[in-house]
Amino acid sequence: MTPIPESLLDTTLTREDILLDYRIVQRSRHASLIGRREVLSGKAKFGIFGDGKELAQIALAKVFRKGDFRSGYYRDQTLMFALEAFSVQEFFAQLYAHADVAADPSTAGRGMNAHFATRLLNPDGSWRNLSETYNNASDVSPTGAQMPRLVGLAYASKLYRELSDLKHLSQFSRNGDEIAFGTVGNATCAEGMVWEAINAIGVLQAPAVLSIWDDGYGISVSNEHQMVKQNMSELLKGFQREPGRTNGYDLYTVRAWDYLALVETYQKAAEIARTEHVPALIHVIEVTQPQGHSTSGSHERYKSKERLEWEQEFDCLNKFRAWIIEQSIATAEELQRIDDEERTGVEATRKRAWEAYTQPIQADAQEVADILDEIAPHSAHAARLEQIKQRLLNQQLPLRREIMIGIREALLALRAEPIPGKQVLTAWKQKLEPVQTDRYSSHLYSQSAEAALKVAEVRPVYSDNASQIHGFELLNTCFDAALARDPRVVAFGEDVGRLGDVNQGFAGLQAKYGVLRVSDTGIRETTIIGQAIGLAMRGLRPIAEIQYLDYLLYAIQIISDDLATLHWRTKGGQKAPVIIRTRGHRLEGVWHSGSLMAGALHLLRGMHILVPRNMTQAAGFYNTLLRADEPALVVEVLNGYRLKERLPDNIGEFTVPLGVPEVVRSGSDLTLVTYGATCRLTLEAAELLAQVGIEAEVIDVQSLLPFDLPGRIVESLKKTSRVIFIDEDVPGGTTAYMLQEVLEKQGGYQWLDSPPRTLPGQPHRPAYGSDGDYWSKPNTETIFEAAYEMMHEVDPERYPVFYK
Numbered sequence: 001m002t003p004i005p006e007s008l009l010d011t012t013l014t015r016e017d018i019l020l021d022y023r024i025v026q027r028s029r030h031a032s033l034i035g036r037r038e039v040l041s042g043k044a045k046f047g048i049f050g051d052g053k054e055l056a057q058i059a060l061a062k063v064f065r066k067g068d069f070r071s072g073y074y075r076d077q078t079l080m081f082a083l084e085a086f087s088v089q090e091f092f093a094q095l096y097a098h099a100d101v102a103a104d105p106s107t108a109g110r111g112m113n114a115h116f117a118t119r120l121l122n123p124d125g126s127w128r129n130l131s132e133t134y135n136n137a138s139d140v141s142p143t144g145a146q147m148p149r150l151v152g153l154a155y156a157s158k159l160y161r162e163l164s165d166l167k168h169l170s171q172f173s174r175n176g177d178e179i180a181f182g183t184v185g186n187a188t189c190a191e192g193m194v195w196e197a198i199n200a201i202g203v204l205q206a207p208a209v210l211s212i213w214d215d216g217y218g219i220s221v222s223n224e225h226q227m228v229k230q231n232m233s234e235l236l237k238g239f240q241r242e243p244g245r246t247n248g249y250d251l252y253t254v255r256a257w258d259y260l261a262l263v264e265t266y267q268k269a270a271e272i273a274r275t276e277h278v279p280a281l282i283h284v285i286e287v288t289q290p291q292g293h294s295t296s297g298s299h300e301r302y303k304s305k306e307r308l309e310w311e312q313e314f315d316c317l318n319k320f321r322a323w324i325i326e327q328s329i330a331t332a333e334e335l336q337r338i339d340d341e342e343r344t345g346v347e348a349t350r351k352r353a354w355e356a357y358t359q360p361i362q363a364d365a366q367e368v369a370d371i372l373d374e375i376a377p378h379s380a381h382a383a384r385l386e387q388i389k390q391r392l393l394n395q396q397l398p399l400r401r402e403i404m405i406g407i408r409e410a411l412l413a414l415r416a417e418p419i420p421g422k423q424v425l426t427a428w429k430q431k432l433e434p435v436q437t438d439r440y441s442s443h444l445y446s447q448s449a450e451a452a453l454k455v456a457e458v459r460p461v462y463s464d465n466a467s468q469i470h471g472f473e474l475l476n477t478c479f480d481a482a483l484a485r486d487p488r489v490v491a492f493g494e495d496v497g498r499l500g501d502v503n504q505g506f507a508g509l510q511a512k513y514g515v516l517r518v519s520d521t522g523i524r525e526t527t528i529i530g531q532a533i534g535l536a537m538r539g540l541r542p543i544a545e546i547q548y549l550d551y552l553l554y555a556i557q558i559i560s561d562d563l564a565t566l567h568w569r570t571k572g573g574q575k576a577p578v579i580i581r582t583r584g585h586r587l588e589g590v591w592h593s594g595s596l597m598a599g600a601l602h603l604l605r606g607m608h609i610l611v612p613r614n615m616t617q618a619a620g621f622y623n624t625l626l627r628a629d630e631p632a633l634v635v636e637v638l639n640g641y642r643l644k645e646r647l648p649d650n651i652g653e654f655t656v657p658l659g660v661p662e663v664v665r666s667g668s669d670l671t672l673v674t675y676g677a678t679c680r681l682t683l684e685a686a687e688l689l690a691q692v693g694i695e696a697e698v699i700d701v702q703s704l705l706p707f708d709l710p711g712r713i714v715e716s717l718k719k720t721s722r723v724i725f726i727d728e729d730v731p732g733g734t735t736a737y738m739l740q741e742v743l744e745k746q747g748g749y750q751w752l753d754s755p756p757r758t759l760p761g762q763p764h765r766p767a768y769g770s771d772g773d774y775w776s777k778p779n780t781e782t783i784f785e786a787a788y789e790m791m792h793e794v795d796p797e798r799y800p801v802f803y804k
């Protein structure tokens, strides 16, 4: 190994620094070793650790400044320890799934071990000062899913540096000096979204520094099967910038055990990224994985004897130790003392974490045991109760689940005995339920003062001479007002910048607000969303466009796994108020007419899903969302842009409340529930029905998540006793969802006199052409016939079938 250059020893690295680094490496290694033992002995369910990756992370920590962000994965515990962004006690609390924010601030026991997250929000949901903390965007398990948001986390620095109207937001940035550090495994580099993100960051010239921890494997599969030439450095060569000539990256390759080279590399890469906004890729090679991939298996099954021997020799800890001794920085004895101290320290901390986790559960078990003791003398099942009690008190791995099972068993045994003490048991059970709901199910949506449901409704105001304009012009006016009102608002997507989107919603706005506020992106749906997530996590208000609803599928994984779960998986510790704007339901052909609403609806819980029937409603939703702090998907109706609507005087101010359907036609015979493009068709069908004496009430749901909070649909059923749910989704899709909401949740079944019906599209994609459309989706005539049929069943004489 290289001797310490004088410059480094003199200026940045002292002997104390190096020994502290050694101490942290040891601490982290012991945390991994002890963590694995805890899982194998049954005290935790699963463990994945950062052994073998310690030294590179020590080097990374040296350049990580307050205000910077990390978007990484489960191998990064050493970085966390080095930054003191995450304590050893928190590490074990997370391993044990301690469901308490105080014990596991990253996930409150909801995430897996080694899933790190900084609390970016105050308990009331407002932003903390992110310039004063080391910021970790909440980790997720799907490999590569940390990459799309890295685009936005890094790009935010560019916007903060270059947009003068953002300068006052010092709580989020100081002149855009922040770096977004990414970390990713070698095998994950075979994922498409990794390449998409690397390309996007390079195009945007955003200050990201991405480290690839290359240990040669992805679980058992070696690089031979992961990438061409088995070597990411080789493949990345084309991304190398040519200063003054091309954009791109600075590329570095460095060995995972070479302390000085690592320190120098990170210093250089970070310096350039921070000052010049040139991104860097650091390929860290010769990484080892001493304990194998995770606690789920052992690497002896797939690594050769030679490889295992090599890993032992090149283990960064062993190399670091040897180098320190060789450089006479410390003796073997001194290092052994550090090792011993760290082992003992980590073990003692682990014990504290275990006790903190188990004691409240044991206290709960004791309370229930005491109740059982009180009941037992009055019951014929005393022996059974004693058995349950013993089981609760002697749990090896204390779980509240066992307490609940015990209570339920006891209540079953006691069901025929009118013992007064039983009520104490049921009361205890009832008291626990909301506590557990808070532990595991809170914070799916915002609970802050800016929650979308708290945004006050402002009705649109029309002057007598309100102009009639095209739908796209109405939206354009709304976006113009939003960009003028709030400098944090940025809009981007394919064709959004220069063209102003394919339907002109942003036409002229790039010229007015500049290329950084209204921007074109490459064709890269996954990282358009990632860009939005990262920007939103850094305090900006992105409107990210997916050109057509059909292409949401390209991004649905990241929206589902990252965006929709973010607030929940951190128990309110992080938020990303991203507005995803798209258009769909009906145009032409298989991939421009899809209405994959149920897919979105079921995969995106944690977001709001809005389906306005026209552009006025859409504008009102955007106005609501821009005043709220939550992510949402807005699906505009594709064939509505050219229809004329009246322009409200308060286009930038009026709001449409979420979760409130609108009765768009009243009637007394049956209720037709729909949304989006089928609204207009249903209204046309209702006119036809009126011609034959049937008065249909038409309800536009307009907000699928949340759904009909005031219960307007059931109010309608009380009047009509009949209902049909209509949309363009597949059978059993969103119509079935609406049916469940109305009949089961709202109790609508009680008011029905006819069997409820759904009228969705065909189970296949919509065929091309007008005939293809007619026979793929509901239309005015099929809606008419469905409604007429229902009335025919009620009164065949009055409504004879005339069309069969």
Ligand SMILES: Cc1ncc(C[n+]2csc(CCOP(=O)(O)OP(=O)(O)O)c2C)c(N)n1
Pocket (backbone or CB within 6 Å): 075, 141, 142, 143, 184, 185, 186, 187, 188, 189, 213, 215, 217, 218, 219, 293
């Ligand atoms: C999308 C996805 N596919 C598969 C997995 C299962 N899995 C977890 S880790 C892993 C290997 C990752 O290897 P690498 O990127 O080299 O990182 P390492 O764990 O070796 O640090 C796999 C396949 C996953 N978590 N996500």
